[in-house]
Amino acid sequence: MTSLSEQYRPRTTRSLAIVTAMRDSSSAFSPVVAIERLRMAQDRFHEPVLTSEIVELFSSLPAGVVVDATLGGAGHAAAILSVAPQLRVLGIDRDPDAIEEASNRLAPFASRALVAKATFAELDEILEREVSFVNGDPVVGVLMDLGVSSHQLDEASRGFSFRADAPLDMRMDPTSGESAADYLSHVDVHEFARLLRNHGEGRFAGSIAKSVIDRQPRTTSELSEAVERAVPMAARRRGHVATRVFQALRVAVNGEEEQLVDGLNAALDAVSVGGLVAVISYHSGEDRVVKSFFADQQSGGCRCSPELGCVCGAVSRVHVFKASAQLASVGEISGNPRARSARLRIARKVAS
Ligand SMILES: C[S@@+](CC[C@H](N)C(=O)[O-])C[C@H]1O[C@@H](n2cnc3c(N)ncnc32)[C@H](O)[C@@H]1O
Known part of the structure; x- marks a missing residue:
């Protein structure tokens, strides 16, 4: 039976x-x-996005170690381990809640999975530290599913969302660095306005920055109120301005831009020739960084005229799969709204 x-x-x-x-x-x-x-x-x-695409991609890899550099709830990692018996997963996350959740979720895979609390910029050191897990096998793939998990947004006490009142924290790792409230206590108003502009806030960036810095919010509600006061009623589209301000602040507090550049370099250094680096991003700024990083690595830094051909001897380190990013299907978006903004870019390492 x-x-x-x-x-x-x-x-x-x-x-x-x-x-x-x-x-x-x-x-x-x-x-x-x-x-x-x-x-x-x-x-x-957290419900992971583009899971079928990730599983299809990673299951084609030869035997070795996959680094899931943004483990979260380990949805992607568990799916990969389920369908690809030749792979083991070293999972990294900077958030202690994710480490706990992922450890439980990956327990059934026993020695095929190892979980480490770290930032992905520290990938190199983690691989050195976990040398007995790696066991001399090649790193055949790295996955980076950027941004925050649903848990981080939904857990009111973490202070990531304007939908619930909580201390204005926003640290992915609450045990290190300064909270959003502390960051706002010393950031220059012009610098904060610039940050908001970089995250798509247009004409009200200056007035929002001034209102926020003047009021020194210590809670998510106080931040929302400071933002609302700076935007005329007619220009307030529900949630929109607050979404951009909260996102920009979160990116600054967690040093996400610096982390992304360092993480991409660390991922490409770690993966062996023939291996893959796959990155899912959720906002245009992030996607631009990933796209231009892969393009630079593909061109090898060559700036020679296409008409005359390359004379500088640049060497491509990667082959980029497609010029455009892969998007989630309509069906996936209807079941998981978070998938709407997901952009997947993939590169294969072709030279060290
Ligand atoms: C979108 S979630 C990943 C979800 C995961 N793919 C899954 O299947 O559940 C992003 C995760 O990356 C983590 N993260 C973001 N930036 C990080 C960094 N620089 N280093 C390590 N982890 C990071 C966050 O803490 C969060 O748990």
Whole structure:
């Protein structure tokens, strides 16, 4: 007789991961309850985007180690491990909540997964520290699914969202660095206005920056109020301005721009020739950095005229899969609104 877990035919790679995790779990569990528990736990923490695309891409890799540099709730990592028995995953996240969630979620994969709390800019040191896990195998792929998880946004106490009142913290790692409120206590008003402009805030950037710096908000509600006061009623589209200001502040507090540049370099250094670097970004500023990093690595820094051909001897380090980013399908977006802004870019390393 087939078990319920065998009868349950996964329709998506996410479901497949859930079923595999369930099959690996103790037989004391009811399969139906286990499916529901795993699905609910994963959805509550974070529903990953473009999972089928990521799984298809990574499952084609040869045996070795994949670095999931933004582990979150380990949805991508679990899906990869479920379908690609030749791969092991070294998962990194700077958020202690993600480390706890991912450790539980990856426990059924036992020695095929290792979880480390670090920033992805520190990838090099983590690979050196975890030398016994890597065990001399090549790093065949690196995944970076940028930004914040649903858990970080939904957990009011983290202070990432204007939808709930909480201390204005916004640190992905609450044990290190300064909170958003502390950052606002010393940032120059012109610098803050510039940050807002870089994140798409147009004509009100200056007045929002002045209102925020004058009021020195210590909570998410105080920040929202300071923003509202600077924007005339007619120009307030519900949520829009606050969304941009909260995002810009989060990016600054977590040093996300510097992290991204350092992380991309570390990822490309770590991966072996023939391996992949895949990056999912969620706002145009991030996507621009990824696109131009890959383009530079592909051209090898060559600035020679295309008409005359390359005379500088530049060497391409990567081959970029497609000029345009891959987007989520309409079907995925309808089930997971977060997928709407996702942009996936992929490069294969062709030279060290
Ligand atoms: C979009 S979520 C990743 C979700 C994950 N792919 C999954 O399947 O659940 C982004 C995660 O990256 C982490 N993160 C963002 N920047 C980071 C950095 N510089 N270093 C390490 N982790 C980072 C965040 O803490 C968050 O947990």
